[in-house]
Amino acid sequence: MKNLLKLSILVLAAAGLAACAAPQSMAPFSPQKIDAEGYAQKVDNLLVVLDASSSMGNLDNGYRKYDLATGVVQRLNQTLPALDLTAGLRTFGHAASISKAPTMLASGMAPYTKTLLPDGLAKVPKAGGVSPLSTALDAAGQELGGLRGKTALIVISDGADMGMAPVAAAEGLVKAYGDDLCIQSVQVGKDPAGALLMEKIAAASSCGGFQNADAILTSGGMASFVQNVFLGEKLDSDGDGVADAMDQCAGTPAGVMVDGNGCPVDTDGDGVADYLDKCPDTPAGAAVDGNGCPVDTDGDGVADYLDKCPGTPAGMIVDAEGCPKATKSAKVTAAGTWLYEDIRFANGKADLAASSTPVLQEIATAMKANPEVRVEIQGHTDSRGSLAFNERLSQQRADAVRNYLIDQGIAPERMTARGYGPHRPIADNDTADGRAQNRRVELKPLN
Numbered sequence: 001m002k003n004l005l006k007l008s009i010l011v012l013a014a015a016g017l018a019a020c021a022a023p024q025s026m027a028p029f030s031p032q033k034i035d036a037e038g039y040a041q042k043v044d045n046l047l048v049v050l051d052a053s054s055s056m057g058n059l060d061n062g063y064r065k066y067d068l069a070t071g072v073v074q075r076l077n078q079t080l081p082a083l084d085l086t087a088g089l090r091t092f093g094h095a096a097s098i099s100k101a102p103t104m105l106a107s108g109m110a111p112y113t114k115t116l117l118p119d120g121l122a123k124v125p126k127a128g129g130v131s132p133l134s135t136a137l138d139a140a141g142q143e144l145g146g147l148r149g150k151t152a153l154i155v156i157s158d159g160a161d162m163g164m165a166p167v168a169a170a171e172g173l174v175k176a177y178g179d180d181l182c183i184q185s186v187q188v189g190k191d192p193a194g195a196l197l198m199e200k201i202a203a204a205s206s207c208g209g210f211q212n213a214d215a216i217l218t219s220g221g222m223a224s225f226v227q228n229v230f231l232g233e234k235l236d237s238d239g240d241g242v243a244d245a246m247d248q249c250a251g252t253p254a255g256v257m258v259d260g261n262g263c264p265v266d267t268d269g270d271g272v273a274d275y276l277d278k279c280p281d282t283p284a285g286a287a288v289d290g291n292g293c294p295v296d297t298d299g300d301g302v303a304d305y306l307d308k309c310p311g312t313p314a315g316m317i318v319d320a321e322g323c324p325k326a327t328k329s330a331k332v333t334a335a336g337t338w339l340y341e342d343i344r345f346a347n348g349k350a351d352l353a354a355s356s357t358p359v360l361q362e363i364a365t366a367m368k369a370n371p372e373v374r375v376e377i378q379g380h381t382d383s384r385g386s387l388a389f390n391e392r393l394s395q396q397r398a399d400a401v402r403n404y405l406i407d408q409g410i411a412p413e414r415m416t417a418r419g420y421g422p423h424r425p426i427a428d429n430d431t432a433d434g435r436a437q438n439r440r441v442e443l444k445p446l447n
Helices: 002-020 065-079 116-122 133-145 165-180 192-203 219-230 354-369 387-407 432-438
Strands: 039-041 045-052 086-093 103-111 151-157 181-187 209-212 231-234 338-340 375-380 415-419 440-445
Touching (some): 065 219, 086 116, 086 133, 151 165, 151 219, 181 192
Parallel strands (some): 151 181
Antiparallel strands (some): 039 231
């Protein structure tokens, strides 16, 4: 009777302790948002294999291990961004009241939705039974066989009292599906032998990984887990080193140097990228064509930004500043004409002075060398004498120069002669020096 009484007391005490050790409830979870835009999707399929055996009903640090395991699935589900996945949940173990099967596909395989995994968990509300993980992994091969692309197989268990058969089963799956299968194992609890088993299961695949549930039940830990398992590097479709989400110039040709926005570099800032720019180092502000070369509107060979005589007629020979190029004895006036001070005449006459011969020969030689050049020969006088006389004299002097050049073999149609009399002075007619400057012959290019 004494022994019976002691036994009764021990049973009651144990029951009381068990009541005091009621499992804690898990704290509310706030998922960390993951922006998957611009990232490559690592896997196309997700299969969760969840341990629902009796050992998962035990406590770990005050929490029922099965609650921790289902918490991993729920928090994974809450954290997953919108991805195009085929997903499913397979459980193993089971209390007899739930299923007599050692393993079952609780949900899936089907297009992933936010209700798919929770619906599967609802079918297995508690843990019980033995731990046939190897059987569950063998059965998972049925789901994997109908999938395309890469699959993340997430195994969640305490790893307790299973032997090494699950490792062989995992290796068999990897042998069948190769690099298309990545096994992620998550241990619930701290059992050393269980940790070793779960690590070996993950190591069966080259792309697998091992985690303890505690590390991924936090919002930050779960976000890192999801990022690592489901998302790859940021997409860079054109391979320029700038992710698509940041790339303002998509489709840049291979090998082209780009800036931080993914746009081809334009070193001289002329609006034409370096790889297309045939005239690098164009000065700032210079208008350029599609090849990045300075525009030359009048086609004289001198870019507009350097051209001091825009609108030069086609074919006109110009100097480095884009102005009509005169012979060495000429001075180019502001009007673009060629002034020859050394063309002289007898006083009050249209007879060419002998001293004019060298410069006239110079003009003839230049016109022969440039047969496309046409000119107007302009005669000018000072204001002394009558207007009629000066107008007539200026015309005669212009004709005299034209006739000389014709005699030297210059085609008449390339030259016109016109007298302007005193109407276009370039100096003061009230001084002797000014009048001398006004008595002149100029050639105006007509091309």
